[in-house]
Amino acid sequence: MGSLTEANLKKLAGARSFERGRGYLDAVSGVEVGDGWVTASVHGTERYEVELTLDAPGGLSGECDCPYGLEGNFCKHLVALGLTVLAQRESLPRQRKAARERAQDLDGWLSALSKDELLDLLRQQISEDRQLRRRLELRAASARGDLTTVRSHIRGLLDIGPFAQYGYVEYADARAYAEQAEQAVSAIAALTGSGRAADAITLAREAMRLLAEAVESVDDSDGRLGQIGADLADAHLDACRAARPDPEELARWLVGHALGDLDDGLTDIDPLDYEEVLGEAGMAVLRKRAVEAWRGNRRGWAEKYLMERLAKAGGDVDAVIAVHAADLSPSGHTHLVIARELDAARRPDEALRWAERGIGEARDARDLADVDTALVDYLCDRYAQAGRLADAVALRRDHFGARRTLLAYQQLRAAARVADCWPAEREGALALLRVDAEEQQQGWYGGPVLLDALLDDKDVDAAWEAATQTGAHDRQWLTLADKAxxxxxxxxxxxxxxxxxxxxxxxxxxxxxxxxxxxxxxxxxxxxxxxxxxxxxxxxxxxxxxxxxxxxxxxxxxxxx
CATH class of the missing domain: 1.20.58 (Methane Monooxygenase Hydroxylase; Chain G, domain 1)
Known part of the structure; x- marks a missing residue:
């Protein structure tokens, strides 16, 4: 009870949700106190089920099935329940004691029942609870190795039909569908636990296909299906570790999964997680198939990513570079990626050549305006470190000439000051900006860049004169007025x-x-x-x-x- 205070409720919910929660005190109903937890219904836009955990390891916590609560937030409905409980804090110890006694009484009663009596009770519950019946049917089929029945149940659990209106599962029904899908993953994992890992592999792969098809028709705003996909991938890996399937077949499947339609981000399987299962023979097939796929489609994102992962895992920097070099971006971004890979491999001279190549190819294409600015920054930093200040200024000058933005002007100024040649560079840069101003070319925020540059240089009089001659944006006029x-x-x-x-x-x-x-x-x-x-x-x-x-x-x- 010590963790349940107004201060903690406000800390968990934030000031805004806490204040809004005060307005929901009359909406709390059906409060049930357990030993360490409290549940209730809170009527908001809809009726929401809320639960406070009083004795969690990290202190007070709670769950609510409202949209905000499903995102993991401590919502206003939880605040309302917490304040309701605090209003009757004197009776809470007594209620918790009564809950413990009820649990002990129930456990004692169940323990005293005979096997037949327990079976009768369970059968009665099965007849009244359809979800319980389905779960137990699935467990029974798994236990007796009835793969046909298990497959049928899993297909039913992943079928969106019962939840879909007009072929689509809306947000309000997505949670119920996700809970059903979780049962399918649990059933597959249970097969591995009962010694039927090979069957679990088969059904996991089929479930991946069904889930990938279903997700296109489900409003998964809460990301629950993504977690289910990750759990399904874990179940498949566990089954492979237990069953030790044919490594070459597994390698072919992993490559096909990574490159095929099923690689939708839901399962997010990393073939390298299977390295121990694949062994040397399987990894050799994996690499061979990945290389063949990449050579067949060097620009394919999935092919490139798989090849890069395998090359990095093997410490083959040259292979990583080859993957990137096969599809060079005209912006020079790929050249920068390669340069950084080479830097990490302690091959700085090659890194510098790749960076210079990226700039050179952009210059040849007369497209320096669209070059990746990070590549320009990288190369200028390298030049500065090597004492090649004139080269850094030349690159900044060319980049400014192509872009003519305030940022490019500032970067040219910084490089030229280090090289002690700013006055001459400034004159040339401002001449270009004056031409732009006379032609009414504006910067990103409106108004001539010339004025922004002069203001950045703190040359207010020159900026005022330029504004008077060529015009200025109201934003620039205001800045000018403030400074002058x-x-x-x-x-x-x-x-x-x-x-x-x-x-x-x-x-x-x-x-x-x-x-x-x-x-x-x-x-x-x-x-x-x-x-x-x-x-x-x-x-x-x-x-x-x-x-x-x-x-x-x-x-x-x-x-x-």
Missing amino acids: RSTRPADALGVYLRLAEPLTKQTGNTVYEQLVSLLLSIRDCHRRLGTEDELAVYVTALRTAQKRKRNLMRLMDEQGL
Whole structure:
């Protein structure tokens, strides 16, 4: 009980869910207290089943079948149940004691029953509980080795038909389907445990195919089928370890699974997990089939991934490079991957050549604008480490010439300063940006990159002159005004007044906050200019025109406007 406190509920749920949980106290019903747990129903959008575990190893925990709870969150419904229990905390020890006594009484009663009496009781439960009957039927078929019946049951458990409307299992029914699918995986694992691992292998593979077909028609937003697929893969591996199937056949199946339609991410089987089962002969077949598949489709993602995994596992860096080199990206990204592999293998000279090759091929294609910037960064870093500063500047210059972004400008500036040649490089870079500005070419956020570069250089006067000549985005004008306000208050005032005007015709708290921020800047300009009287006239007129906007008036009052 010590872990069940309001503080812990708030810590687990977060402040927002905790407060929302308070509003659900009247929606809690059917509270049942066990020895260490409490369950109830909470009526929200739907009726949800919730359970609090009071004595978990990590402290208080809970589960709820609402969408938020199924994602593993401590939801408002759990908060509501926790607060309900806390409201009757004095009686909780007594209720827990009564639950223990009931469990002991039930266990004592069952233990005293004869075999026939227990069988009668079980048969009665089977007749009333269809799910229990199915589970026990499946266990019975597994125990007697009736593969036909087990296969039939597993097919039924993985059939979406009973849950699907118009051929699709909606989110509301997906959990019930997943619980049924879990029974199929449990049955397959049970076959291995009962000495029928070979049968488990056969059924696991069939179940993978059925599950892969089913997932296309199930809303698996909670990812439960993904976990079931992983459990199914584990069941298959366990069965292979127990049965020791023909290693060559297993190798062929693993490659086919990795490259075929069943490799949908659900089972996510890694052939290397089977290395001990495959042995040398099986691994040899695995490698051979993987190489053949890759040579037949060098650009196939699955083929490349399998080849790369096998090559890395074998420590064959050259094979890894060959896989990547067979499908080089025009952006140079693949060259970068190869360079990093070679760096990891302590072959830096080859790594440098591959990086330079990637840049060279991009230059030859006149496509340096689309080159992977990480490759440019990598090569410039290598040049800097080797003291090849002129080469680093040249690459940054070419990259900037192709892209002409603020980031490329900043990177050129950093490299040129290290090489002590920034003034000359800056002149050339700004000349390119002036051409772009005159041609009205804008940067990513709007407005000429020239202004962003000059502002980044803290050359405010040059930036103001450029903005006046070529125009600027409002974002740039605002930045300019903020930086120039102390030296050019009259110019800055004109910018602020122009930017404020359209905001007076809009509504919304965000707009009001922007407008008040501009008003504060306007006030500062007037104070610098000694024209406070003009400010008073402006603010009075603004208040008269905007008086119905109560939130705006409140914000202005708070700032003394």
